[in-house]
Amino acid sequence: MNLDHNIPAEVYEEIERYLLKSMTAEAQQGFVQKLANDPVLREQVQQVRLVIVGIKELSIQDSLEGFHNGIPANTKMPAGKLKRMQAQRWLVAASVIAVLLLGGVWIYTKKSPNEKLFATYFKPDPGLISAMSSTDNYVFDKAMIDYKTGNYEEAINAWEGLLKMDSRNDTLNYFIGAGYLALKNTKAAIPYLQTVTAMPQSFFLKDGWWYLGLALIKEERLKEAFEIINKTEHPQKIQLLQELNKRN
Amino acid sequence: MQPDTFDPPNDALQQLNDFWGNGDHALKALYQQGFFNVERFVMNNKGTAEQAKDIYQDAFLAVWRNVQLGRFTPQNESALPGYLYQVAKNKWIDYLRSGYHKNTVRTNDIEKDYEPVDELPAEQSDYINKIKKGLQMLGDNCKELLGRYYYKNESLRTIAAAFNWTEATARNNKYRCIEKLRASVKK
Numbered sequence: 001m002n003l004d005h006n007i008p009a010e011v012y013e014e015i016e017r018y019l020l021k022s023m024t025a026e027a028q029q030g031f032v033q034k035l036a037n038d039p040v041l042r043e044q045v046q047q048v049r050l051v052i053v054g055i056k057e058l059s060i061q062d063s064l065e066g067f068h069n070g071i072p073a074n075t076k077m078p079a080g081k082l083k084r085m086q087a088q089r090w091l092v093a094a095s096v097i098a099v100l101l102l103g104g105v106w107i108y109t110k111k112s113p114n115e116k117l118f119a120t121y122f123k124p125d126p127g128l129i130s131a132m133s134s135t136d137n138y139v140f141d142k143a144m145i146d147y148k149t150g151n152y153e154e155a156i157n158a159w160e161g162l163l164k165m166d167s168r169n170d171t172l173n174y175f176i177g178a179g180y181l182a183l184k185n186t187k188a189a190i191p192y193l194q195t196v197t198a199m200p201q202s203f204f205l206k207d208g209w210w211y212l213g214l215a216l217i218k219e220e221r222l223k224e225a226f227e228i229i230n231k232t233e234h235p236q237k238i239q240l241l242q243e244l245n246k247r248n
Numbered sequence: 249m250q251p252d253t254f255d256p257p258n259d260a261l262q263q264l265n266d267f268w269g270n271g272d273h274a275l276k277a278l279y280q281q282g283f284f285n286v287e288r289f290v291m292n293n294k295g296t297a298e299q300a301k302d303i304y305q306d307a308f309l310a311v312w313r314n315v316q317l318g319r320f321t322p323q324n325e326s327a328l329p330g331y332l333y334q335v336a337k338n339k340w341i342d343y344l345r346s347g348y349h350k351n352t353v354r355t356n357d358i359e360k361d362y363e364p365v366d367e368l369p370a371e372q373s374d375y376i377n378k379i380k381k382g383l384q385m386l387g388d389n390c391k392e393l394l395g396r397y398y399y400k401n402e403s404l405r406t407i408a409a410a411f412n413w414t415e416a417t418a419r420n421n422k423y424r425c426i427e428k429l430r431a432s433v434k435k
Binding site for chain 2: 001003004007009012013046047049050051052053054055056057058059060061063064066067068070071072128140141142143145146148149151154171201203204206233
């Protein structure tokens with residue numbers, strides 16, 4: 001199905017009236033007849049429909065945290081039970097965390113200023129919604145769940161497998177790069193992010209610039225980083241450029 | 249798998265309104281009603297509360313999307329929460345089957361809980377994801393304008409008043425935002 005049709009304004013509005021059910025019965029009947037005979041129009045209807053669903057879904061997505069925070073306490077798992085279920089794994093986790101924290105403090109104090117700058121500004125990309133584990137993108141979706149739950153190595157392995165079949169895929173390149181960055185492996189991340197940012201039409205171009213810039217900072221390539229960060233529209237762009245200026 | 253339909257959208261909000269009131273309130277009720285069972289399922293099967301929340305939110309959006317696109321039509325009041333629970337369970341089982349866990353977790357015991365559900369073609373699912381990502385990058389004005397029009401069902405007159413525009417300007421701006429959004433998705 002072609003989802004890249006150029007749809008003139010008047011056609012778009014007619015499709016929208018049809019989808020939003022704001023046509024007269026007579027107009028709707030006429031439109032349905034046109035649809036039956038026009039395969040391009042059918043694709044355009046589906047395209048507009050997906051656009052509208054995407055817009056609405058983002059509004060709902062933005063509301064989910066509020067929904068979650070409003071869950072009454074008595075509909076969540078009772079705290080006692082939750083604690084019992086988690087007690088054992090917490091005991092194990094706590095000891096691991098303690099070791100990691102001690103190590104982390106030591107490592108942090110050993111970090112270079114640029115590594116600290118990277119750590120201050122870097123937040124992993126939150127990932128994409130993995131919708132319904134369909135057959136076609138099952139591997140991608142499964143890897144996305146891994147990515148979102150912090151199993152970055154697994155996600156990268158799966159996506160690198162897919163990339164062999166489609167090496168110029170910007171989504172794969174972007175998320176493999178994002179995965180390596182989340183693992184703080186900036187050397188490995190950079191080539192993938194460079195592939196994305198070499199595609200001016202890529203959907204991930206702006207985010208790609210931001211993450212590539214951060215990776216370059218950690219690799220002490222500050223001049224290149226400045227130029228790349230300067231291309232982004234990230235809300236922290238100015239603040240970071242000022243920090244870089246202080247270092248140059 | 250259901251074929252694509254070209255009928256007007258199966259409006260999830262409208263269907264939810266029939267069950268639980270209206271708009272956000274209905275979605276919130278559905279969300280809050282269903283979480284406990286999913287949390288329990290995930291935590292009884294090697295997961296954490298945080299993972300339960302992530303899986304549940306993914307499932308919630310997937311269900312909403314499928315209802316919108318006519319891939320699932322609830323036939324009665326309990327159908328939608330049941331479907332949501334099934335989708336969330338499937339997602340968690342998919343996760344447990346994944347490479348990272350397949351050697352450490354026995355999934356045989358919960359395989360019986362897996363029931364395939366109708367799925368949206370990957371191409372369309374990807375397109376919606378890109379629309380969402382594109383909208384986030386378009387800026388606050390477009391996001392607010394389009395959200396008010398399509399999600400809150402506000403009229404162009406109401407939107408024009410909120411932005412201090414004429415109605416014609418609101419219509420033009422809406423179309424421009426849509427064009428920018430669609431352009432951002434093209435490769």
